[in-house]
Amino acid sequence: MPAASTTLRTLAVSVIALLTVTGCQALDDAGRAMGRADVVNDLAARIDRALELTYSAQYQLSGGRTASINQSQDPARSAYEWPEGKLTVTAEATTRCEADEGRTVCTLEAPPAPNSKPPVVVFAAAEREGLVTPPLVMGLLTSAALDPGAVITQRENTIAGHHATCVDVRQTAESFNACVTAEGVLGSFTGQVDGVPVELALSRYQEQVDGAAFELPPGAGVVDHRPAI
Incomplete structure (x- = not known):
């Protein structure tokens, strides 16, 4: 299973375990009281189901x-690509590619051990460039749901032709909006990452993936840090 999948499953379990006992409340558009656990657990369950899918999402x-x-x-493999880089996680390697002064260099490291959490740093470069990842969204939702001062409201929306559930989070530290489609794919995000405003929206979703999405960028230099077998 890809590293991203392991991260999301671990986060989802943690969210459910922590929030089930909070008893905190939020209000939906109709003013109906609902537990914070209901809001986050629903989105966590959607994202969890999506980990079993094959799909390509353009943002x-x-x-x-x-x-x-x-x-x-x-x-099982996953790939995140943004204007200045790419992260690919397969059974063979965790590969981070970065473009600098017109040249792309890819660093190969050992793949995550089965059923282990990958280091958060593997997603940092993507998130700095505006590609908000599902693990980041789940982390923000977890923090918000555990913040007694946060106000979480839920609404429904349609993004790129797909039904999505959205949450608006208002809190002292960070406020944000995130949407997850019925398929469990991140639909949109508006907020801040490390103090930098970020905005992302799904533009296309399909249930097929071109194998080239997991390949190294053409002409990229390679630095292999994987341990010798």
């Missing part, structure tokens, strides 16, 4: 830039 970033998230199950 529009601020400034007219684009990014993508690709996931395949046979074999």
Whole structure:
């Protein structure tokens, strides 16, 4: 299973375990009281189901830039791509590619151990460039749901032709809006990441993935840090 899948499953379990006992309340658009656990657990369950899917999601970033998230199950692998880089997680390696002064260099490291959490740093470069990842969204939702001062409201929306459930989170530290489609794919995000405003919206979703999405960028230099077998 890809590293991203392991991260999301671990986060989802943690969210459910922590929030079930909070008893905190939020209000939906109709003013109906609902437990914070209900809001977060529903989105966590959707994202969890999506980990079993094969799909390609294209995103529009601020400034007219684009990014993508690709996931395949046979074999299990995932790829995150943004204007200045790419992260690919397969059974063979965790590969981070970065473009600098017109040249792309890819660093190969050992793949995550089965059923283990990958280090959060593997997603940091993507998130700095505006590609908000599902693990980041789940982390923000967890923090918000455990913040007694946070106000969480739920609404329904349609994004790129797909039904989505959205949450608006208002809190002292960070306020944000996130949407998850019925398929469990991140639909949109508006907020801040490390103090930097970020905006992302799904522009296209399909249930097929081109195998080239998991390959290294053409002409990229390779630095292999994997331990010798």
